[in-house]
Amino acid sequence: MDASSPLKSSPPENLRDRCQTLDLVLQVNGRSRRVVADPRVTLLDALRENLGLTGSKKGCDHGQCGACTVHVDGRRVLSCLTFAAAAEGKHITTIEGLAPQEGDLHPMQQAFMDHDAFQCGYCTPGQIMSAVACVTEGHAETDADIREYMSGNLCRCAAYPNIVDAIKQAKPLMRERDA
Amino acid sequence: MRPFSYQRVDSVSAAVQAGRIDANGHLDAPVQFLAGGTTLLDLMKLDVMRPQRIVDINPLETSLSDIAVESGDVRLGALARMSDVADHPAIRKDFPVIAQSLKLAASAQLRNMASLGGNVLQRTRCTYFRDVSWASCNKRIPGSGCAALEGVNRKHAVLGTSENCIATYPGDFAQALLALDATVDIAGVQGDRTIAFRDLHVKPGETPHVETTLLPGEIITAFRIAGEPWMKRSLYLKIRDRESYEFAIASAAVALDLQDGIVRQVRIAIGGMATVPWRSEEAEAVLTGKPLDEERARQAAQAAFAAARGRGENAFKPELGRETLVRALLEAATLEF
Structure with a gap:
C-alpha cells in the first residue's frame, strides 16, 4: 500500500470494513518482504507469523517487557505496539539481521555469550537489540546510564549485572568496527 | 482486538x-x-x-515534528518523539523541566515511539479502567459507577477527584508544560485555534469519560512556550515505586524566577496525585514576592494539598506530595547556571 492506494483516495463507506486486507511491503533486514494482512496485525506478529522471523519474542504483548524490541529506521522500538501497516516504508532490523553475515555474530551477541548475560534466553533478542541501540545512542557511558536506558527490557532470570558487563565489552568493539 | x-x-x-x-x-x-x-x-x-x-x-511527521528554539521561544511539533525532545541540547539547557519530565518517563523504546501530542492524551492507568471485566468504570461506561472509590486505590488521585472518578492522570510531560505556561495549537474542521495547555484537560466531575476540550476531529499540532531566561531554573522531580520505568506516585514540576533569594514568580505543577495535570496557584501565591526557605516551601506545600482528599489506600499521598514539592522547590532554589 502506498500513497496512491485505493484505500487512501476512497476510504470504505462503512467506518469498520470487516473485510479490509492490506497488501504491504516491509523492508526487513535489507530485503523487501510482502505481507498480506488484516489491519490488526502488529509488526511483531507479521515478523513471527507471516515472515517466519521468530527471533523477536512475544512476552507481554503490551509494551511492558521489551522482548519484542526491533530497530525501525535505526531506532529501537516495540514491535508489539506497532501496527505492521505503520511500519511500511521503514527499514526494520531484527535480531536475525544484526550480524553482518550468516554464521558471524555481532559484537553484542558475542558479549552476551562471553558474560553469560542470560539464563532462559527468552528476553535475550530484545535485550541485544536494545543494548546495540543503547550504545549507538550514546547512552552506555556509565553503569548507571546503562541500567537506566536498559530499564525497558525485563529479565525474569535477573541476568542484569551480566547484561551491563556485556554492554561494556561490546561498546568499544562496536565503535572500532564502525570507525 | x-x-x-x-x-x-x-x-x-x-x-x-x-x-x-x-x-x-x-x-x-x-x-x-x-x-x-x-x-x-x-x-x-x-x-x-x-x-x-x-x-x-x-x-505528517515531516511537517509536525519540529523542535525549534528561536529567540528564546519554543515550538514543539505534536509528532516530535519524546526521546528527540528529551535529548535536544537547547531544551536540556534552557528548559530542563521539559527534558527531565520526558527522560524520566516510560522506557527508551517507548520514548522513541511516543509523540508529544499522544503523550499528553495518554489515558489513566486505573486498573478498573484498564480491565474490562470490571463492570463499574464511569470513564469506560458512563454511569456505571466507580469501583476504585472503595477498591484497590493506592495509586489513585487525591486532587481534582469527584464522586464519579478518582483515576490519576499518569503523564509527566504535561506538568512541565503547565510549569512553563505552554499553549497548544489545535487544528480542526472549523479551523485552527490556540488554547492554554491548562485548558486542555478537564476534571472528571459528572462526566469522567470526557477528558479534554478537544472537539471531534481536532488534532494537536504543536506546543508553544514563551521562553524566559529564568526558566533555566526549572526541574522535574519524580518519585516512583521503583527506580526507573515506572509512573509517578508523586511528582513536582517547578519553574522558579528567583532574584537575590526573593521569588519574583514561580509556577508549580503536581503529578501522580491528581485526575488532570495539576497546577497549584495556591502554592505559587504563598511564595510569590517572598524569600524561599524551607519553612516557606512547607507552607506552599500545605497550600498545594489543602484540598486533597485520600480514600483508603491512598491516604498517604498528600504527605508524600508535600514532601516531594518541598524537595523540588529547595532543589530549584539551589540550581546554578
Missing part, C-alpha cells in the same frame, strides 16, 4: 476530515488517530478502546 479499517493521511486537513465523526468523548470516538500508538494499541488489545477506523497521521 476488534476489526477496524486503516487509513493513512498526508495532510492535517485530511486528518481532521477523517476524524470529524461525533462522539461522547473525544477519546472514545469511533475514529482514532494513530501516532506512536503506545497507548492506543495497548488499550485496543485490552478491549478498552474499540475504534472502527484508525487514521494513521505519521506521514
Whole structure:
C-alpha cells in the first residue's frame, strides 16, 4: 500500500470494513518482504507469523517487557505496539539481521555469550537489540546510564549485572568496527 | 482486538476530515488517530478502546515534528518523539523541566515511539479502567459507577477527584508544560485555534469519560512556550515505586524566577496525585514576592494539598506530595547556571 492506494483516495463507506486486507511491503533486514494482512496485525506478529522471523519474542504483548524490541529506521522500538501497516516504508532490523553475515555474530551477541548475560534466553533478542541501540545512542557511558536506558527490557532470570558487563565489552568493539 | 479499517493521511486537513465523526468523548470516538500508538494499541488489545477506523497521521511527521528554539521561544511539533525532545541540547539547557519530565518517563523504546501530542492524551492507568471485566468504570461506561472509590486505590488521585472518578492522570510531560505556561495549537474542521495547555484537560466531575476540550476531529499540532531566561531554573522531580520505568506516585514540576533569594514568580505543577495535570496557584501565591526557605516551601506545600482528599489506600499521598514539592522547590532554589 502506498500513497496512491485505493484505500487512501476512497476510504470504505462503512467506518469498520470487516473485510479490509492490506497488501504491504516491509523492508526487513535489507530485503523487501510482502505481507498480506488484516489491519490488526502488529509488526511483531507479521515478523513471527507471516515472515517466519521468530527471533523477536512475544512476552507481554503490551509494551511492558521489551522482548519484542526491533530497530525501525535505526531506532529501537516495540514491535508489539506497532501496527505492521505503520511500519511500511521503514527499514526494520531484527535480531536475525544484526550480524553482518550468516554464521558471524555481532559484537553484542558475542558479549552476551562471553558474560553469560542470560539464563532462559527468552528476553535475550530484545535485550541485544536494545543494548546495540543503547550504545549507538550514546547512552552506555556509565553503569548507571546503562541500567537506566536498559530499564525497558525485563529479565525474569535477573541476568542484569551480566547484561551491563556485556554492554561494556561490546561498546568499544562496536565503535572500532564502525570507525 | 476488534476489526477496524486503516487509513493513512498526508495532510492535517485530511486528518481532521477523517476524524470529524461525533462522539461522547473525544477519546472514545469511533475514529482514532494513530501516532506512536503506545497507548492506543495497548488499550485496543485490552478491549478498552474499540475504534472502527484508525487514521494513521505519521506521514505528517515531516511537517509536525519540529523542535525549534528561536529567540528564546519554543515550538514543539505534536509528532516530535519524546526521546528527540528529551535529548535536544537547547531544551536540556534552557528548559530542563521539559527534558527531565520526558527522560524520566516510560522506557527508551517507548520514548522513541511516543509523540508529544499522544503523550499528553495518554489515558489513566486505573486498573478498573484498564480491565474490562470490571463492570463499574464511569470513564469506560458512563454511569456505571466507580469501583476504585472503595477498591484497590493506592495509586489513585487525591486532587481534582469527584464522586464519579478518582483515576490519576499518569503523564509527566504535561506538568512541565503547565510549569512553563505552554499553549497548544489545535487544528480542526472549523479551523485552527490556540488554547492554554491548562485548558486542555478537564476534571472528571459528572462526566469522567470526557477528558479534554478537544472537539471531534481536532488534532494537536504543536506546543508553544514563551521562553524566559529564568526558566533555566526549572526541574522535574519524580518519585516512583521503583527506580526507573515506572509512573509517578508523586511528582513536582517547578519553574522558579528567583532574584537575590526573593521569588519574583514561580509556577508549580503536581503529578501522580491528581485526575488532570495539576497546577497549584495556591502554592505559587504563598511564595510569590517572598524569600524561599524551607519553612516557606512547607507552607506552599500545605497550600498545594489543602484540598486533597485520600480514600483508603491512598491516604498517604498528600504527605508524600508535600514532601516531594518541598524537595523540588529547595532543589530549584539551589540550581546554578
